Amino acid sequence: MNILTDLTKAVKASVKDLYGKDFEGEIVFQKTRKEFEGEVTLVAFPFLKLSGKKPEDTGADIGNYLLTKTKLVKKFNIVKGFLNISMADSEWLNYFGEIIKEDAYAIEKRESSGLSVMVEYPSPNTNKPLHLGHLRNIFLGSSVAEILKARGHKVIHSCLYNDRGTNISKSMLAWKLYGNGATPQSTGLKGDHLVGDFYVKYSAAYKKEIDELKKTGLSEEEAEKKSELARQVTELTVAWENNDTEVRKLWKMMNDWFHEGVAETYKSLGTKTDKNYYESDVYNLGKETVKEGLQKGVFYQKEDSSVWIDLTADGLDHKLVLRSNGTSVYITQDIATANEKERNFKIDKSIYVVGNEQDYHFKVLFLILKKLGRTYADNLYHLSYGMVELPTGKMKSREGTVVDADDLISGMIDTAKKTTQQLGKTEGLTEEGAKNLFKIIGLGALRYFILKVDPKKKMLFDPNESIDFNGHTGPFIQYTHARIQSVLRKSGLTAEEIKNKKINPAHALHQKETDLIHLLSDFKNIIAEAEYTYNPALIANYIYEIAKAYNQFYHELSVLSVENEEQKLFRVQLSYKCALAVKQGMALLCIEVPDKM
RNA sequence: GGCUUCGUAGUUCAAUGGAUAGAAUAGUGGUUUCCUAAACCGUAGAUACAGGUUCGAUUCCUGUCGAAGCUACCA
Numbered sequence: 001m002n003i004l005t006d007l008t009k010a011v012k013a014s015v016k017d018l019y020g021k022d023f024e025g026e027i028v029f030q031k032t033r034k035e036f037e038g039e040v041t042l043v044a045f046p047f048l049k050l051s052g053k054k055p056e057d058t059g060a061d062i063g064n065y066l067l068t069k070t071k072l073v074k075k076f077n078i079v080k081g082f083l084n085i086s087m088a089d090s091e092w093l094n095y096f097g098e099i100i101k102e103d104a105y106a107i108e109k110r111e112s113s114g115l116s117v118m119v120e121y122p123s124p125n126t127n128k129p130l131h132l133g134h135l136r137n138i139f140l141g142s143s144v145a146e147i148l149k150a151r152g153h154k155v156i157h158s159c160l161y162n163d164r165g166t167n168i169s170k171s172m173l174a175w176k177l178y179g180n181g182a183t184p185q186s187t188g189l190k191g192d193h194l195v196g197d198f199y200v201k202y203s204a205a206y207k208k209e210i211d212e213l214k215k216t217g218l219s220e221e222e223a224e225k226k227s228e229l230a231r232q233v234t235e236l237t238v239a240w241e242n243n244d245t246e247v248r249k250l251w252k253m254m255n256d257w258f259h260e261g262v263a264e265t266y267k268s269l270g271t272k273t274d275k276n277y278y279e280s281d282v283y284n285l286g287k288e289t290v291k292e293g294l295q296k297g298v299f300y301q302k303e304d305s306s307v308w309i310d311l312t313a314d315g316l317d318h319k320l321v322l323r324s325n326g327t328s329v330y331i332t333q334d335i336a337t338a339n340e341k342e343r344n345f346k347i348d349k350s351i352y353v354v355g356n357e358q359d360y361h362f363k364v365l366f367l368i369l370k371k372l373g374r375t376y377a378d379n380l381y382h383l384s385y386g387m388v389e390l391p392t393g394k395m396k397s398r399e400g401t402v403v404d405a406d407d408l409i410s411g412m413i414d415t416a417k418k419t420t421q422q423l424g425k426t427e428g429l430t431e432e433g434a435k436n437l438f439k440i441i442g443l444g445a446l447r448y449f450i451l452k453v454d455p456k457k458k459m460l461f462d463p464n465e466s467i468d469f470n471g472h473t474g475p476f477i478q479y480t481h482a483r484i485q486s487v488l489r490k491s492g493l494t495a496e497e498i499k500n501k502k503i504n505p506a507h508a509l510h511q512k513e514t515d516l517i518h519l520l521s522d523f524k525n526i527i528a529e530a531e532y533t534y535n536p537a538l539i540a541n542y543i544y545e546i547a548k549a550y551n552q553f554y555h556e557l558s559v560l561s562v563e564n565e566e567q568k569l570f571r572v573q574l575s576y577k578c579a580l581a582v583k584q585g586m587a588l589l590c591i592e593v594p595d596k597m
Numbered sequence: 598g599g600c601u602u603c604g605u606a607g608u609u610c611a612a613u614g615g616a617u618a619g620a621a622u623a624g625u626g627g628u629u630u631c632c633u634a635a636a637c638c639g640u641a642g643a644u645a646c647a648g649g650u651u652c653g654a655u656u657c658c659u660g661u662c663g664a665a666g667c668u669a670c671c672a
Contacts, residue, residue, distance in 0.1 A: 033616065043615060045652070055652085081652090082616060125672060166671055279672095306670060315600090323670040330672050359601070360667050386602090387665075394665080423635065441635090453610065458602090458665070460609070470635055471621040472610080479635045487632050529613095541611070544620085555628095555637045575632095597635075 003095045003521040004029055004040065007072050007087070011042060014065035019050040031518075037077055038084030039518050045081050055081030089509045092517045093570075099520065100573050101499055106523035107584060108152030116154040116346060119145045121353035126163040126258040127171040128196035128397050130265055130405035132388050132461060133355065138271055139450050139590070140385055141353040143536040146588045151531045156345055160277040160337055163255055165328075167199065169236040172250055173229065174198035174205070184257055190406065192261030195254050196397070203398040205229060241327055268409055269443070270590070275344065277337050283328040286336035289372070290322045298371045309368060319364050334365050335372075342376050349379050351534070356384040356456070383534050386458035388450075403463055408446065412467065416442035419469055425597060437594055441475050444591045448474030451589050452540040472544055474591055477582060480547035481593040484579040487559050491572045498576045501569055512553040516574055519546050523581055527588070536589055543585035550578045 121141025213223035362382035
C-alpha cells in the first residue's frame with residue numbers, strides 16, 4: 001500500500017474531468033520543500049499542454065478539484081507552477097494504522113521472488129592483506145546481498161581467490177631470497193601481513209635492480225627485460241604450473257598463512273561466503289575453453305602460439321587470452337570461473353563486485369562469453385565502484401601506501417571505546433556487553449562512512465582525520481535508535497501491545513508527525529530503487545533522514561508526558577515504527593543498532 | 598595520443614530536467630531543574646570556465662581547463 005496511490009488516481013481523474021483528456025505521462029510527486037506549507041508537491045508544467053492555461057491557474061484547477069471532490073486533501077497552496085498539497089490527517093493516520101501492524105512492511109518474504117542471485121566479493125589476491133579498498137568492496141557486496149534478500153531473492157555469496165600467478169610468485173621469491181625461514185609463529189605476524197611484507201620486499205628489490213640496470217645505460221623497457229628477479233618470478237610461475245613439488249609446497253604454505261590471516265579479518269567483519277573459487281583450481285579449465293574458442297573461430301593463434309581475440313569490430317581492441325608459453329592470464333581464469341558458477345548453481349543473475357579500474361576487463365570478459373555462445377552472459381553484471389583515494393593519491397600495495405583493513409578496524413573500535421567512556425555511557429554494562437557495544441559502534445561508523453557515498457563515485461579518506469561519530473554518521477543513527485528504545489521501555493508497553501492498539505484517526509497531527517509518517521511511507525520504494533541501482537547509499541541517506549526527523553520530533557514534542565492517552569499511544573507507536581525502520585534499514589547496510597548507548 | 602569516468606560551501610558528501618542547489622563537519626551564537634546533549638535551534642559559506650537545447654540545466658549537448666582510471670604475454 002502506498003500513501004500516494006489514491007492521490008495519483010485522483011490527479012489523473014481531475015485532469016480528465018477538467019480538461020477532457022487523459023494525461024499520458026506519469027504523475028510524479030516530489031516532497032514539498034520545507035520553506036513551503038504542505039507535504040507533497042505536484043509540478044503543474046507537464047499539464048499545461050492539456051489545460052492551455054498558465055501554470056498557476058492549472059495548479060489551482062487541480063488543487064480545487066482535489067479539495068472539493070476528494071477527502072484526500074486538507075489544504076493546498078500554489079507557488080509559481082508548484083501545487084503544494086497538505087494531505088488530510090485521516091489519510092496519514094489510516095495509512096499509519098495499516099503499517100504499524102506489519103513488522104516486515106517494507107521487506108519481502110524470504111525467497112519469495114523465486115530468483116537466485118550470486119554476489120561475488122571481495123575476491124582478493126593472496127599475496128597481501130586486505131586494505132581500505134577491500135573494505136569498500138566487502139561493505140558494498142554484503143549490503144547489496146542483504147538488499148537482494150530483502151527483495152525476496154535467494155542470494156549466494158561467492159568469492160574468488162586469485163591465488164596463483166605472477167604476484168603470488170613475487171611473494172614466494174622474496175620469501176626464498178630474504179625470508180630466512182620466517183613464519184607467522186616466528187615473527188608473531190598475522191599470516192596475510194607476513195605474506196604481504198614479502199610482496200613489498202620484492203617490489204623494493206625489483207625497483208633497485210631496475211634502477212641499477214638503468215644506470216648502465218639501458219632504457220626502462222630493456223632493464224625490465226633484463227631483470228634477474230623478474231626472470232625468477234616467471235620461472236616460479238612456470239614451475240608452479242608444471243606441478244614442481246618444492247614450489248607447490250612453498251606456495252601452499254604461504255597461501256595457508258594468508259587464508260588463516262584473512263579469516264580473522266572476515267570474522268571481525270562478520271563476512272561469510274557460501275562458495276569459494278580458487279584460481280589455482282580453475283585456471284586449467286580456462287585453457288580448455290581457449291581450445292574451444294579456437295575451434296569455434298572466436299579466438300585466433302599467433303605464430304608464437306599466443307592466443308588472442310579480435311574485438312575491434314565491437315570498438316574494443318585485440319586481447320590476449322593465453323600467453324605464448326601456454327600459461328593463463330587473468331581473463332583466462334575469469335572465463336573458467338564464469339563457466340563453473342553456471343555449472344554449480346542455478347543462477348538468474350550474477351554480480352561481480354569489482355572496482356572501476358576493471359571496467360574494461362569486464363566489458364571484454366562479458367563480450368567474450370557472449371561470443372563463445374554462453375547464454376548466461378546476459379545475466380552477468382559488473383558492480384563497478386570507485387576507488388578509495390588518500391589525500392596523497394591512490395593507495396599502492398607495492399609501495400606500502402595503503403590503509404590496512406585490520407588497523408583501521410581496530411582503530412575504529414578503539415575510538416568507539418574512548419568516546420563511549422568519555423560520555424560516561426559504560427555504566428551498568430558487563431565487560432562483555434561493553435566490548436560488544438564498542439564493536440557495534442566502531443564498525444557502524446566505518447561501514448556507514450563508506451556506504452553513504454554513491455558506490456560509483458570515487459571517495460576520499462584522510463587517515464589523519466578520524467571518522468566522525470557526530471552528525472551524518474552511523475553512531476548518530478544508532479544513538480537515535482537507542483534513544484527511542486529508552487522511550488519505549490519507559491512506556492511500559494510491550495511490542496505486541498504497541499502494534500495492536502487501534503488509534504482513533506480523529507485527532508489532529510503535528511507537522512513533525514506527518515513528516516515522519518511521510519518518510520516511513522518511502523521505505524519500500526527506497527529498497528526497490530536500491531536494488532535496481534545496486535546502491536546502498538540510497539538506504540543510508542534515507543535512514544539518516546528518518547533519524548534526523550525523529551530527533552526533531554523528539555525535541556519539539558513530548559511522547560510520554562502528554563495528557564491525552566490516545567495521543568501518547570500514537571506517539572509511542574510512531575516511535576516504535578521509526579526505531580524499526582532504522583533497525584531494518586541499518587540491517588540492510590549490515591550495521592547493528594544497540595538498544596542502549 | 599586513444600577510450601572511459603569525474604570537477605558542487607574551507608573539507609567530506611546530497612540533489613528521476615523543476616522552486617531560493619540540500620546535509621554534515623570545521624567557523625560563529627544559543628538550548629539541559631524536561632522521555633539519553635553521540636541531540637536540538639540560529640548564523641555564515643558552493644555548481645571549474647564558455648557556449649547551446651529548454652518555460653526551466655548541477656543534471657542533456659559542444660568546446661576549454663583540471664583530475665583519476667584503462668590502454669601489460671600484471672591481477
